Amino acid sequence: DVKVTQSSRYLVKRTGEKVFLECVQDMDHENMFWYRQDPGLGLRLIYFSYDVKMKEKGDIPEGYSVSREKKERFSLILESASTNQTSMYLCASSPRGLGNQPQHFGDGTRLSIL
Amino acid sequence: AQTVTQSQPEMSVQEAETVTLSCTYDTSESDYYLFWYKQPPSRQMILVIRQEAYKQQNATENRFSVNFQKAAKSFSLKISDSQLGDAAMYFCAYRTPRDNYGQNFVFGPGTRLSVLP
Numbered sequence: 001d002v003k004v005t006q007s008s009r010y011l012v013k014r015t016g017e018k019v020f021l022e023c024v025q026d027m028d029h030e031n032m033f034w035y036r037q038d039p040g041l042g043l044r045l046i047y048f049s050y051d052v053k054m055k056e057k058g059d060i061p062e063g064y065s066v067s068r069e070k071k072e073r074f075s076l077i078l079e080s081a082s083t084n085q086t087s088m089y090l091c092a093s094s095p096r097g098l099g100n101q102p103q104h105f106g107d108g109t110r111l112s113i114l
Numbered sequence: 115a116q117t118v119t120q121s122q123p124e125m126s127v128q129e130a131e132t133v134t135l136s137c138t139y140d141t142s143e144s145d146y147y148l149f150w151y152k153q154p155p156s157r158q159m160i161l162v163i164r165q166e167a168y169k170q171q172n173a174t175e176n177r178f179s180v181n182f183q184k185a186a187k188s189f190s191l192k193i194s195d196s197q198l199g200d201a202a203m204y205f206c207a208y209r210t211p212r213d214n215y216g217q218n219f220v221f222g223p224g225t226r227l228s229v230l231p
Contacts, residue, residue: 033219040123042205043221090159100147100166103219105159 003027006091006106014114019078021109023091030096032074033103034058034066037088046089049074050096081113116141118208118222126228127196134181135191135225137206143167148182148189149207152200153224159205165189193227201229 007022025032031050035043035058045058047066055066063085067075074093078085088110092103117140127133139148146167153159165173165182172180177197181190193200206222 035221040223042118042223045219100164102149102151102161102164105151107158 004091004093004104004106006089006109008109009107010110010112012112012114013078013081015081015083017078017081017113019081019111019113021076021078021089021091021111023074023076023106024072025074025091025093025104026072027093027095027104028071029093029104030071031094031103032068033092033094034064034074034076035090035092036060037090037108043090046076083113085111086113087111116143116208116210116218116220118206118220120204120206120222120225122225123223124226124228126230127193127200128230129196129198131196132192132194133196133227135193135204135206135227137189137191137222139187139189139206139208139220139222141187141208141210143210145210147209148180149209150178150180150189150191151205151207151221153203153205154199155202162204163191196229198229198231201227203227 004025013019033048034046049055049068065077090108091106094103119138148165150162152162163175177194179192203224205224208220210218
């Protein structure tokens with residue numbers, strides 16, 4: 001089974017801090033994604049990566065950056081955390097080019113910015 | 115841009131009964147894929163069922179089945195013989211195959227399903 005592991009289930013940080021969320025997948029997937037999940041809004045794509053060192057902005061990239069130095073690892077960075085970034089963050093991965101293949105998700109990180 | 119709508123924010127069903135969750139989407143594509151995901155409380159989101167738009171036959175996975183109406187752009191999920199473990203948030207998702215890089219997943223807002231004993 002595909003395993004997507006997010007480094008923290010719960011995280012509390014302070015306004016202005018630089019925050020790192022880590023995600024690792026073990027199935028050699030080319031694509032990796034970071035979503036933000038808020039009630040009533042579903043999942044909104046922050047960034048995705050289709051290869052090492054490659055990244056593309058999603059729907060809500062403002063205030064975030066990402067890093068993919070190795071194929072299995074995709075990091076989300078909050079450059080200067082703000083209270084409106086309090087949310088659930090989901091990482092996902094999928095293989096490239098197979099349209100009916102679903103995304104595989106991690107457990108999520110519930111981030112609170114105080 | 116594609117959009118996915120789930121008009122029922124919350125639903126409930128009695129254990130052992132059948133429930134249908136609604137999903138509609140908007141697209142100008144003719145070829146695409148549709149998914150239902152389940153997210154139990156404080157647990158990982160997992161795939162429930164998928165449907166290829168070019169297939170006329172509705173997908174079925176054990177107690178889960180879909181009613182795919184391509185012309186109406188409707189993709190509802192039917193859960194038969196509901197169990198307590200079916201209680202979760204359910205997300206409908208759309209993907210176009212045109213982009214091989216896989217970033218074109220669009221999710222609906224979700225429906226929270228409660229199962230009553």
